[in-house]
Amino acid sequence: MNNNDYNDRFILLAVFSYPHEYFVLKSLLEAEEIKVILKDDLTVYVNPLLSQAIGGIKMYVPIEKYERAKEIYDNYYNENQD
Numbered sequence: 001m002n003n004n005d006y007n008d009r010f011i012l013l014a015v016f017s018y019p020h021e022y023f024v025l026k027s028l029l030e031a032e033e034i035k036v037i038l039k040d041d042l043t044v045y046v047n048p049l050l051s052q053a054i055g056g057i058k059m060y061v062p063i064e065k066y067e068r069a070k071e072i073y074d075n076y077y078n079e080n081q082d
Helices: 005-011 023-033 041-048 048-054 062-079
Strands: 010-016 037-039 057-062
Touching: 005 057, 010 037, 023 062, 041 048, 057 062
Parallel strands: none
Antiparallel strands: 010 057, 037 057
């Protein structure tokens, strides 16, 4: 899959500074059969100090499932805000 295919089929859902921030959300999305693609997660695993320099870990979901993914994201963060 080249970059254009990726950009045409997936949309940015969220950005995280550290890997532990996305683990539960990724599991919730995958439980709903929503494919998740993470960008720059391995870079941050290797050197967490680079997270801010590269703009964090980006979570992408398929465009056609974005609305459901956003709903799951909002519910998860509203429940875990404190």
